Amino acid sequence: MAGLHEVAKLSGVSKSTVSRVINNEYGVKASTKEKVQKAIEECGYVANQVARDLKSQKTHLIGVIVPRMSSNATAKGLDGLSSIIDQAGKHVLLANSQQDNAKEIEYIKRFNQKRVEGILLYATHLDSALVKAIKESNAPVVLIGQDGSLFNIPSIIYDDVSVGFSAGQRLIEAGASNIGFIGVNSQDIAVDQCRFQGLAHFLQHSKQIDPLFHSRGEFTIESGYQQTKQLLLDWPQLDGLFCATDRIAIGAMKAISESNKVSGKDIKVLGVGNDELAQVCTPSLSTFNYAFDFTGKKAAQMLLDLIENKQAVVSKLVMSFESISRQSC
Amino acid sequence: MAGLHEVAKLSGVSKSTVSRVINNEYGVKASTKEKVQKAIEECGYVANQVARDLKSQKTHLIGVIVPRMSSNATAKGLDGLSSIIDQAGKHVLLANSQQDNAKEIEYIKRFNQKRVEGILLYATHLDSALVKAIKESNAPVVLIGQDGSLFNIPSIIYDDVSVGFSAGQRLIEAGASNIGFIGVNSQDIAVDQCRFQGLAHFLQHSKQIDPLFHSRGEFTIESGYQQTKQLLLDWPQLDGLFCATDRIAIGAMKAISESNKVSGKDIKVLGVGNDELAQVCTPSLSTFNYAFDFTGKKAAQMLLDLIENKQAVVSKLVMSFESISRQSC
DNA sequence: CTCACTACTGCAAACGTTCCCAAAGATAAT
């Protein structure tokens, strides 16, 4: 591929001058400029950003690690963050960890080799190896969805405990008294533990409520369906169900209707995330809305600030939520 | 950041030797190797991939341009393609064109500057400026979702004409005779034009059918709703509706039920894409399944082959589809 | 005609690697 050198030879000037034309610095005679530009056209010169990056020690690259692409949280988050990153004249280097902790660590290392300027990490859980990798990263890291503030890692999280608390409130107010919770992996602090804790915390304060069931599965409709089927067998008096995600809740409602009960009447159901699915299913799902794309934007902005200042101004950002009432509760 | 040079100084050998240790080439005395490795640990050396890329003239970067992140087609496609690209030891450089042709062109150019090894382009429409940009790209381009074979651009597309044809067949068999079509932008050859053409083509062969309505909107539920409301006013005898996407179809069914007709009975409705929404809504939506993530994989594979061979082996790949029958038709 | 000044241009080093080539040291064969 044609380089600065060939353009120089073709137009009969030095590389330096060509470089000046390209970056249109002043101090180049108009006639030379023209000559050079013609030569650039002629041999289809395309600047080599790799060489530039090396020379300038700046890659304009932001590494983004997501656990999976096809989920609301990440897809919308990506939409948001990419707009901010683009606006800042930088590029997104994307990696899919497939919820594998080892891969997350691997990518952080690769990103450092690529000399990214910062890393946005949608984490599913935070173990010591991951914390170590983040600490060792030369590029600043912003964590999304899990709280890393204990380890002094700048994080942007959802207010999961409050959501759980509010869920308890909504279920009780709707008349439920035997309440179950379907979570995911116990290593997922935010989605499983916090949401449950919030729920439990509220229920403890309303004395008359029986202890609740805590069941665990995957992030899928199918898993929600299976979990609920089992739950209905184990605990027939169930009349309120808080699901860690909307998908799980939709599976749950399917199981409920198959057992000849009706969601929203016999059993109040609540999800989290305000997935587009929630407004389309029947009965429509009451849930909590998280501003995923705004979160992506905020995270990107936070990272850019961090890159700029080299020091965290905000170290933890808690995003609020919005209760959405539909038919299921 | 520590470079090869510092490691060399610290361990008292030359840069060359350090380089050999890092790439563990043979011909390094065990004792030297150890010494160097200790020094690497000590000063936390991280290889600079930018310099390597420049030297080796290989970036291991694949540029991917999508019109939006949060849609089934792209999210699942990204999931698929990223797994293949990752497997090949390459990285995804992601750009969101927001369906803006100018941005697509801009990104192709930027990607060329970044010296990506290939580009995967989810295009919405193919105008001459875009074709020109693709032609001028030094990195091979594979087009996804639109047919560029006329311009000799390797493409991977869905069999949209056949889907339209099959839709006609299914609607007629279900007893419809006044059939409407809701598409999108007319510049979107694949989603709007081809699907409509297929439908029209089938209907022409079944003589007794009246001419059909062709209405146009956006890719959203809301737009499908609005279009259908209007369509029902303009053409009350409507009893079959083919929607270019599932989202549009879901909006359509909402409008239908609001006008006191029932989808699947009074009006047969068909979507395209087998969005997760389609199995969750009521009545559930009959549609066509496209293997989006497999398509992403295929596209990535095709691009990798192209990078390898420098010549297109397959220049056009048509993905088949699967009819999914549910309640709406 | 010389001097000083400005406007323009080229040389060469540097960014952090890799890798060819040659040098040096070690070992074995004559």
Add this chain to the structure above:
DNA sequence: ATTATCTTTGGGAACGTTTGCAGTAGTGAG
């Protein structure tokens, strides 16, 4: 001891840019 062979190491060019510094031309003033 000399030569040959093999192993291990270092020097330095190259990848394609940018940039400080120096050099050359041209111009106007004295």
